[in-house]
Amino acid sequence: MQLADIRTGMRDASHFQNRPVPQQLVLEMLDDAVWAPNHGLREPWRFVYVDNGSGDAMQNLQEPAPAYLIVVMKEDPNPHKRDEDFAAVFCLIQNFRLLAREKKLGVRRTMHEWIYDQKRSRLFGVREKECIAAVLDLGYFDQMQEASFTPLIELKFELL
Structure with a gap:
């Protein structure tokens, strides 16, 4: 599977099966998803x-789901570091979503x-x-949902 091939299939799930999500599976995916540190190599996240x-x-x-992953972030008093940390956390979330897609989660x-x-x-x-x-609502769905749009990047791309 190529990363470019799944972009049209990425969409948040709306309805989940009543099937448990193994904690071990979530831990395994997080082990790979955390490869998103900022340039300071801070890992500002924690999970519940x-x-x-x-x-x-x-x-x-929350809406009903078989499981939830609460993504907690350290709040750095330095606004620049806080913004970097927030960006890293959302890179981690996207990594997690891509890994979950492979598992049909x-x-x-x-x-x-x-x-x-x-x-x-x-x-x-939360400390x-x-x-x-x-908060990531997690669950299995019967069939993969397809995205309802394909963004046209040229509309947002400018040359100086």
Whole structure:
């Protein structure tokens, strides 16, 4: 499989099968996805895995999914480093999505309002000087979903 061949198939999953997502699979994919450090080789991320066996932890916060991966980021007081860290975290998330696609695992990236509420974040073990960058809803879907558009990069490409 070529990376260019899957770009049209990348789209967040909307409906998941009622099938568990093995924690070990998530760990294996994260081992490869973390190859996204910034130039300072900082790894500003941490992960909290929540599955359906964790009770109602995500009820009324997220759409239903067999599992969730909460991506936590260190908040550096230096705005330049914080921006670099945020970019690295989202590179990691894209790596994870590409790896999940190989495993036929659907990923829905969300950033609901509750992630900015420190009180709620603390319930998931988010520490002081950390924030939730995104929540990845995880699950298997019956068939791969195709993207509904192909962006025309020439419309956003300028020469000086």
